[in-house]
Amino acid sequence: ASKQRGRNRFLFFDSEMGAEASERNQLEVELMRALEKREFVLYFQPRYDLRSNQVVSAEALVRWRHPVRGLVMPGKFIPICEETGIIEELGQFVLEEGCNQAIEWHRRGLDIGLSINVSPRQFSGDKLMETLRAFSQRPDFPNGYVELEITETALIGDLEMIAQKLRAITDLGFRIAIDDFGTGYSNLSYITRFPLNCLKIDKSFVDQLPDTIPIIQLILTMAAQIGVTTVAEGVETAEQIEQLAVSGCEQVQGYYFTKPVPLEAFEETTRRLNENGFSIDAGDAPEA
Ligand code: C2E
Ligand code: MG
Ligand code: MG
Ligand code: MG
Numbered sequence: 001a002s003k004q005r006g007r008n009r010f011l012f013f014d015s016e017m018g019a020e021a022s023e024r025n026q027l028e029v030e031l032m033r034a035l036e037k038r039e040f041v042l043y044f045q046p047r048y049d050l051r052s053n054q055v056v057s058a059e060a061l062v063r064w065r066h067p068v069r070g071l072v073m074p075g076k077f078i079p080i081c082e083e084t085g086i087i088e089e090l091g092q093f094v095l096e097e098g099c100n101q102a103i104e105w106h107r108r109g110l111d112i113g114l115s116i117n118v119s120p121r122q123f124s125g126d127k128l129m130e131t132l133r134a135f136s137q138r139p140d141f142p143n144g145y146v147e148l149e150i151t152e153t154a155l156i157g158d159l160e161m162i163a164q165k166l167r168a169i170t171d172l173g174f175r176i177a178i179d180d181f182g183t184g185y186s187n188l189s190y191i192t193r194f195p196l197n198c199l200k201i202d203k204s205f206v207d208q209l210p211d212t213i214p215i216i217q218l219i220l221t222m223a224a225q226i227g228v229t230t231v232a233e234g235v236e237t238a239e240q241i242e243q244l245a246v247s248g249c250e251q252v253q254g255y256y257f258t259k260p261v262p263l264e265a266f267e268e269t270t271r272r273l274n275e276n277g278f279s280i281d282a283g284d285a286p287e288a
Helices: 002-036 074-084 086-107 120-124 127-136 159-171 203-207 213-226 238-247 263-276
Strands: 040-049 054-066 070-072 113-118 146-151 175-181 198-201 229-233 251-253
Touching: 002 054, 002 074, 002 086, 040 086, 040 263, 054 074, 054 086, 054 263, 074 086, 086 113, 086 120, 086 127, 086 146, 113 175, 120 127, 120 146, 127 159, 159 175, 198 213, 203 213, 203 229, 213 229, 213 238
Parallel strands: 054 113, 113 146, 146 175, 175 198, 198 229, 229 251
Antiparallel strands: 040 054, 040 251, 054 070
16 A cells, blocks of 8 residues: 555656646747737836935836736746747847837936846847947937846856956946846956946845845945945835935835836836935835
8 A cells, every 4th residue: 555655656746747847848838929929018117216316217127918827927937038048039029128118218308227137148149239239329329328237147157258248238338237236156356357337236135134234335335446336126115225325325126116017107106206205304105
């Protein structure tokens, strides 16, 4: 009887794994179809400047408007896209859509920057530079308003080659931010070797405030030394923002202000935040 149960358990385990694998395969096929059908859409999360008390830019975050599953979050599909290479095409879509949006905002006189996430695979591919060059040559391209968010994992390898690529990107008028800063395990010396504009302090440090104040202080000091902007990611409470502001963090982004919103809601959300976002004096949260 025990042998029987053992076999059953094995079979059960085996079919579970099979189900997981086939779900991934199905997702892969669906992702390619979704790209063709243009089911991906950008949401925008404001980045708030604690000195001017204004929204200064937005981060573009991709979502999948699935006809049956509804709105699918990037955590569900970006890793599969990265593994299969679909990310190069998806990233290309996000980059083009994002740059066009930045141009459109600028054309309408909105003084707002846009940050676009670039995956490691997309960063090492050839298409990226070609697209950036094409956008930078447009007469209406807003120089210095589009920022590429790159994680430390994309910056591993031939450091000289990476430095050259980053230099070429910044020469074209794009900014470079390090996303999820502090969570990678790479050699920190890159931050003086690479042309950087911004460090985005990972949400995990914000979550663990005030315990992480020494780490955040260290990052802020380093950032000031190399002359880059600092943004704290994933701020959810007024206490966190106050601690960050007192420490000298310049900008913040998080659910405290708003979740990422679709384009239709972005300008109204920004207007509301500019009127009543956060101030150290008032200190209270905007109406939900
Ligand atoms: P990320 O670039 O670090 O983006 C920040 C993530 O934190 C976003 O999740 C955002 O919605 C979420 N977030 C912001 N504030 C808060 C907060 O206060 N609390 C909590 N709990 N979460 C907050 P999202 O949109 O689900 O994206 C997850 C990750 O997927 C991104 O992390 C990024 O690595 C990746 N991703 C999203 N869009 C793209 C894209 O277009 N291209 C690439 N390559 N990756 C993307
Ligand atoms: Mg990001
Ligand atoms: Mg991040
Ligand atoms: Mg992240």
